[in-house]
Amino acid sequence: xxxxxxxxxxxxxxxxxxxxxxxxxxxxxxxxxxxxxxxxxxxxxxxxxxxxxxxxxxxxxxxxxxxxxxxxxxxxxxxxxxxxxxxxxxxxxxxxxxxxxxxxxxxxxxxxxxxxxxxxxxxxxxxxxxxxxxxxxxxxxxxxxxxxxxxxxxxxxxxxxxxxxxxxxxxxxxxxxxxxxxxxxxxxxxxxxxxxxxxxxxxxxxxxxxxxxxxxxxxxxxxxxxxxxxxxxxxxxxxxxxxxxxxxxxxxxxxxxxxxxxxxxxxxxxxxxxxxxxxxxxxxxxxxxxxxxxxxxxxxxxxxxx
Ligand SMILES: [Zn+2]
Ligand SMILES: [Zn+2]
Numbered sequence: 001x002x003x004x005x006x007x008x009x010x011x012x013x014x015x016x017x018x019x020x021x022x023x024x025x026x027x028x029x030x031x032x033x034x035x036x037x038x039x040x041x042x043x044x045x046x047x048x049x050x051x052x053x054x055x056x057x058x059x060x061x062x063x064x065x066x067x068x069x070x071x072x073x074x075x076x077x078x079x080x081x082x083x084x085x086x087x088x089x090x091x092x093x094x095x096x097x098x099x100x101x102x103x104x105x106x107x108x109x110x111x112x113x114x115x116x117x118x119x120x121x122x123x124x125x126x127x128x129x130x131x132x133x134x135x136x137x138x139x140x141x142x143x144x145x146x147x148x149x150x151x152x153x154x155x156x157x158x159x160x161x162x163x164x165x166x167x168x169x170x171x172x173x174x175x176x177x178x179x180x181x182x183x184x185x186x187x188x189x190x191x192x193x194x195x196x197x198x199x200x201x202x203x204x205x206x207x208x209x210x211x212x213x214x215x216x217x218x219x220x221x222x223x224x225x226x227x228x229x230x231x232x233x234x235x236x237x238x239x240x241x242x243x244x245x246x247x248x249x250x251x252x253x254x255x256x257x258x259x260x261x262x263x264x265x266x267x268x269x270x271x272x273x274x275x276x277x278x279x280x281x282x283x284x285x286x287x288x289x290x291x292x293x294x295x296x297x298x299x300x301x302x303x304x305x306x
Pocket of ligand 2: 078080183205
């Protein structure tokens with residue numbers, strides 16, 4: 001029997017954390033998504049939302065007796081601040097029992113381990129990344145990779161999708177990667193996580209194209225939940241003197257076009273602008289539900305069972 005496939009939003013804000021009275025409902029933490037399939041934990045991005053998730057993971061580990069290793073898979077879409085800022089404060093990083101399987105892109109010619117190491121180094125941070133107690137398995141990945149995780153043994157395996165024909169068992173989680181080039185300056189990875197006939201697609205920090213992002217539409221085809229960037233309103237996107245065109249983010253209209261053409265069952269809008277208040281997001285949610293009825297605005301703490 002298939003295990004439960006659950007997604008929890010721990011950070012839904014773009015650019016920078018924005019804790020204010022008028023962001024309490026949707027949340028002020030930057031990007032972090034938890035995907036829990038049975039007892040396998042996959043995390044996408046380490047914005048400040050990962051700090052609260054880390055506290056939960058460590059207390060759950062000890063509440064269950066603290067036996068064996070705490071295996072966690074962490075995928076990076078890209079390495080901008082708002083997707084990495086929480087990593088130095090991620091409690092499992094300092095726990096000797098943790099095995100962190102980190103995957104992400106090459107960045108300006110540097111392998112992932114180099115970029116992560118540089119993100120936590122004196123004088124910017126007192127503790128060196130490698131001196132944090134956890135075991136870190138760091139892998140730079142490419143679009144032609146597939147990551148497989150068996151829910152019975154939650155240790156990821158990396159394949160080349162053109163050359164490895166490993167059998168995908170019903171208990172296997174499959175993570176596919178799409179390289180989207182719309183985000184400055186290195187683009188981002190969009191991830192598709194599939195398990196037992198269900199799937200989610202996480203497409204943050206992407207900007208739409210005329211007629212929709214065709215590559216993304218194909219990649220997200222038939223997904224149960226498309227989580228898509230919608231940082232800017234059309235007004236912000238186009239208004240002079242500081243139009244946001246080319247910043248690598250979408251409008252809700254762009255996300256809806258992709259969701260409709262990909263025939264996604266549900267659309268979650270995310271990477272909310274730090275200046276958007278709860279009342280603005282609620283108003284927009286009502287407005288855009290008329291264009292795509294199963295749409296919702298991602299909210300910190302919200303869980304969705306796929
Ligand atoms: Zn971002
Ligand atoms: Zn970014």
